[in-house]
Amino acid sequence: MGPTGRAVAENLKRIRVAAGMTQAQLAEAVREVGYSIPTAAIGKIETRDRRVDVDDLAVLAVALNVSPLGLLMPWTPRPTDTVDVTGIAGSDRSIDVWRWATGQAPLVTSDDLEDAISEASVFRNHSTPPWLQVLVDSPWDASL
Structure with a gap:
């Protein structure tokens, strides 16, 4: 396992x-x-x-x-604790793994700022439906 x-x-x-x-x-x-x-x-x-x-x-x-x-997802008391996840080589910080799992950010991005922004955008577009991205980026409307 x-x-x-x-x-x-x-x-x-x-x-x-x-x-x-x-x-x-x-x-x-x-x-x-x-x-x-x-x-x-x-x-x-x-x-x-x-x-x-x-x-x-x-x-x-x-x-x-x-x-x-x-x-x-691995449970840790601190966001900087390292965790192991199947498919991820080595250990990563818990906060980075949780941000990846919740569709907020890819685990790895380019060192080039423009490439990193593009990679993050593609990641979010493939990870979450567009309507959720709008709700996350703006105040939530309870009538939805």
């Missing part, structure tokens, strides 16, 4: 415990939203004996009332 799989296992347990839920209660919460992850499977995820697919990740996030990124 890679570093992202390990992060999911650690985050699942951390968030479940913080919510005051047992593994059985989480399994029941998952059932209530129309999906099935047995109690034993939740235990195996937390001990890294079972991988999580994307549907599992989404339903666990719904059942725990968190963003899927809260389960997926």
